[in-house]
Amino acid sequence: MSQKTYHVAVVGATGAVGQQMLNTLKEKNFPVGKLSLLASKRSAGQVIAYNGENYTIQEAAPEAFEGVDLALFSAGGSVSKELAHEAVKRGAIVVDNTSAFRMDPNVPLVVPEVNEHDLKNHNGIIANPNCSTIQMVVALKPLHEKYGLKKVIVSTYQAVSGAGAKAVQELKEQTQSILKDEAFEPSIMPCASDKKHYQIAFNAVPQIDKFQDNGYTFEELKMMNETKKIMHLENLEIAATCVRLPVETGHSESVYAEFEKGTPSVQDIKELLKTAEGVTLQDVPEEQIYPMPALAAGLPDVFVGRIRKDLDRENAIHMWVVSDNLLKGAAYNSVQIAESLIKLGLL
Amino acid sequence: MSQKTYHVAVVGATGAVGQQMLNTLKEKNFPVGKLSLLASKRSAGQVIAYNGENYTIQEAAPEAFEGVDLALFSAGGSVSKELAHEAVKRGAIVVDNTSAFRMDPNVPLVVPEVNEHDLKNHNGIIANPNCSTIQMVVALKPLHEKYGLKKVIVSTYQAVSGAGAKAVQELKEQTQSILKDEAFEPSIMPCASDKKHYQIAFNAVPQIDKFQDNGYTFEELKMMNETKKIMHLENLEIAATCVRLPVETGHSESVYAEFEKGTPSVQDIKELLKTAEGVTLQDVPEEQIYPMPALAAGLPDVFVGRIRKDLDRENAIHMWVVSDNLLKGAAYNSVQIAESLIKLGLL
Numbered sequence: 001m002s003q004k005t006y007h008v009a010v011v012g013a014t015g016a017v018g019q020q021m022l023n024t025l026k027e028k029n030f031p032v033g034k035l036s037l038l039a040s041k042r043s044a045g046q047v048i049a050y051n052g053e054n055y056t057i058q059e060a061a062p063e064a065f066e067g068v069d070l071a072l073f074s075a076g077g078s079v080s081k082e083l084a085h086e087a088v089k090r091g092a093i094v095v096d097n098t099s100a101f102r103m104d105p106n107v108p109l110v111v112p113e114v115n116e117h118d119l120k121n122h123n124g125i126i127a128n129p130n131c132s133t134i135q136m137v138v139a140l141k142p143l144h145e146k147y148g149l150k151k152v153i154v155s156t157y158q159a160v161s162g163a164g165a166k167a168v169q170e171l172k173e174q175t176q177s178i179l180k181d182e183a184f185e186p187s188i189m190p191c192a193s194d195k196k197h198y199q200i201a202f203n204a205v206p207q208i209d210k211f212q213d214n215g216y217t218f219e220e221l222k223m224m225n226e227t228k229k230i231m232h233l234e235n236l237e238i239a240a241t242c243v244r245l246p247v248e249t250g251h252s253e254s255v256y257a258e259f260e261k262g263t264p265s266v267q268d269i270k271e272l273l274k275t276a277e278g279v280t281l282q283d284v285p286e287e288q289i290y291p292m293p294a295l296a297a298g299l300p301d302v303f304v305g306r307i308r309k310d311l312d313r314e315n316a317i318h319m320w321v322v323s324d325n326l327l328k329g330a331a332y333n334s335v336q337i338a339e340s341l342i343k344l345g346l347l
Numbered sequence: 348m349s350q351k352t353y354h355v356a357v358v359g360a361t362g363a364v365g366q367q368m369l370n371t372l373k374e375k376n377f378p379v380g381k382l383s384l385l386a387s388k389r390s391a392g393q394v395i396a397y398n399g400e401n402y403t404i405q406e407a408a409p410e411a412f413e414g415v416d417l418a419l420f421s422a423g424g425s426v427s428k429e430l431a432h433e434a435v436k437r438g439a440i441v442v443d444n445t446s447a448f449r450m451d452p453n454v455p456l457v458v459p460e461v462n463e464h465d466l467k468n469h470n471g472i473i474a475n476p477n478c479s480t481i482q483m484v485v486a487l488k489p490l491h492e493k494y495g496l497k498k499v500i501v502s503t504y505q506a507v508s509g510a511g512a513k514a515v516q517e518l519k520e521q522t523q524s525i526l527k528d529e530a531f532e533p534s535i536m537p538c539a540s541d542k543k544h545y546q547i548a549f550n551a552v553p554q555i556d557k558f559q560d561n562g563y564t565f566e567e568l569k570m571m572n573e574t575k576k577i578m579h580l581e582n583l584e585i586a587a588t589c590v591r592l593p594v595e596t597g598h599s600e601s602v603y604a605e606f607e608k609g610t611p612s613v614q615d616i617k618e619l620l621k622t623a624e625g626v627t628l629q630d631v632p633e634e635q636i637y638p639m640p641a642l643a644a645g646l647p648d649v650f651v652g653r654i655r656k657d658l659d660r661e662n663a664i665h666m667w668v669v670s671d672n673l674l675k676g677a678a679y680n681s682v683q684i685a686e687s688l689i690k691l692g693l694l
Contacts, residue, residue, distance in 0.1 A: 151659070155502035155601035157551045157590065172526060179523055196635045203641040204504045204592060204599045206653050206667045211632040215613060215655040224658070237659035241601040241667065243504065245551060246593050252551045254502035254588040254601075266562060285558040288543045294550040306553050308562040311571070312498070312584035320553045320588065 005033030009068045011060050012075030013037035013048060016165045017097060020331035021072050022050050028335055038064050062086035070347060072334050073097060088124030093347055095126050095334045102127040102226055109229050112336045113278040114141045119340055126337055131329025132156050132251055133226040138302040139321045140257065142276040143269060144231060148260030151237035157245050157252035158208060159293060160200060162325045168248055175201040190244050201246050208242040217242055250293025251329060253321040263314035269307050283307050291322035299324060300332045352380030356415040358407050359422030360384035360395060363512045364444060367678035368419050369397050375682055385411050409433035417694060419681050420444060435471030440694055442473050442681045449474040449573055456576050459683045460625040461488045466687055473684055478676025479503050479598055480573040485649040486668045487604065489623040490616065491578060495607030498584035504592050504599035505555060506640060507547060509672045510536065515595055522548040537591050548593050555589040564589055597640025598676060600668040610661035616654050630654050638669035646671060647679045
């Protein structure tokens with residue numbers, strides 16, 4: 001019996017997330033019939049191998065989407081704004097990994113473990129949430145279902161690969177310079193398009209993306225607003241502080257959560273997370289077992305540990321949530337969305 | 348006019364904090380008359396320079412405290428438990444930088460900017476708080492005075508030098524191994540005396556000190572209990588999550604604070620911190636000015652920035668607090684305590 005296959009386009013195929021998209025399509029055995037690898041004019045002509053075959057990168061342009069069924073975009077917000085509608089116009093469904101359409105009320109923002117059903121309301125474009133949002137909502141969803149989420153305070157510990165391959169290179173070169181006591185000139189972190197650049201090696205930088213008028217960074221507001229949209233919790237109290245670390249891959253989050261109903265014990269929370277979709281519980285303090293980015297990199301799961309009762313409020317807990325920002329935080333979730341579209345008969 | 352001088356003993360003189368104690372005594376022009384440098388038997392006989400003179404390390408033993416006026420201890424909790432009372436018996440006042448006596452109700456736990464007056468109740472020993480506690484209470488004190496602190500949630504980003512000089516060496520060597528793609532064997536971090544050791548380079552490790560029965564680490568409970576004691580706020584709601592980072596020196600903290608009275612604006616908070624003792628405000632988001640450990644290392648101040656209103660609760664704010672964990676977090680605060688003792692006529 002032959003399975004239906006799809007013409008898939010990966011936009012931004014040469015980037016860090018684009019590469020992980022290709023890996024994930026292959027590892028998940030996604031039914032790729034035809035594959036179009038698109039990128040900027042600069043990268044056009046490069047050859048990339050996928051599943052034993054060589055593909056030549058084409059320039060991402062409207063006509064490149066002719067005949068495409070599924071377009072996975074991860075080439076920056078401006079490319080998505082320019083080309084996503086062109087792809088849809090030509091019959092493709094777009095899964096967009098940028099922030100271009102995330103808060104558009106006509107665009108579902110989807111983490112399959114949390115709100116797969118929202119895919120039914122798509123108008124051609126589905127947005128993939130921000131990396132730091134995805135891993136948090138996967139961990140919060142089962143707790144919310146049983147106890148009703150009231151308030152969340154999150155502080156993040158984010159990896160450099162979230163800022164792209166050049167940022168990773170800067171981290172490595174700068175680290176080497178510091179170890180050798182040589183001079184260096186930061187040019188990318190914390191935010192390539194912002195005015196000032198700071199040392200990231202052996203440092204902690206409390207800026208991810210640009211500052212907004214209320215003093216929050218765009219990354220922080222993304223986490224706050226996207227969580228409300230994905231979880232359908234308009235009145236959720238939520239605040240984020242986002243910090244970049246000298247970690248290559250794997251975001252970590254210190255999460256405080258207050259509930260509306262019930263006073264769950266640590267054991268109650270563990271029971272819920274043990275069976276939660278997409279979650280792997282790593283929480284045995286007496287054996288020093290807890291999640292860490294160095295262990296999570298390369299794996300698709302959301303790892304949760306350090307679960308503790310708040311000692312003052314019976315209805316509140318603390319936990320530590322870690323995931324590979326390029327996988328569940330980006331590529332893996334995008335491909336999962338595509339799988340859900342097939343499962344729901346939408347692709 | 349000749350100033351009164353004191354016979355000062357530094358216990359743990361060869362350690363990372365001990366070295367900073369000597370630097371701080373010199374930089375602050377502390378009136379050192381005679382100086383005794385004490386350490387373990389292993390280090391005895393080593394020669395250390397202070398203020399242009401050479402001093403031979405003596406073994407820390409009871410009789411070494413004869414004639415000592417002020418003993419600054421920083422050689423681990425067991426040394427303090429063994430020798431602090433011996434020093435007091437011989438007429439010394441002890442400022443102890445370990446956790447040995449911090450929660451003893453007969454021992455004042457002091458951050459001069461916050462509770463200098465508690466020194467008056469000393470019985471020979473004064474405890475210097477945990478590094479991560481000190482910088483937080485310095486920032487919270489002026490806010491508490493005006494608005495009444497109700498609840499604090501803190502997530503820390505702590506530097507490796509807090510675990511000693513060998514931990515710093517492990518960070519550097521491991522970082523080099525990873526950059527060269529060579530094998531390495533963690534042997535110190537996250538906690539030298541615990542069973543398992545993990546990679547610290549390019550990682551974030553949510554364990555500092557050992558786990559306690561309630562799932563919190565000892566470091567987290569230190570922050571929670573010490574803050575209540577220093578601020579005289581037995582009923583303060585406070586929770587900490589403590590995380591070790593690949594940063595050499597400088598602890599950072601993401602702090603959420605809820606107040607009992609008033610709804611301060613960002614400007615109100617800035618005005619208070621601008622003139623607060625020991626605090627340097629670094630908070631101009633539009634110019635990307637905020638505190639970072641790479642900027643704070645080597646300086647005695649507590650740096651505060653990223654001040655934001657909580658968007659859900661009018662009586663709550665978020666801020667980012669950074670300080671050198673070896674200076675204000677340890678050596679500098681110890682010497683400040685000694686200066687306060689002189690000022691109050693207690694030494």
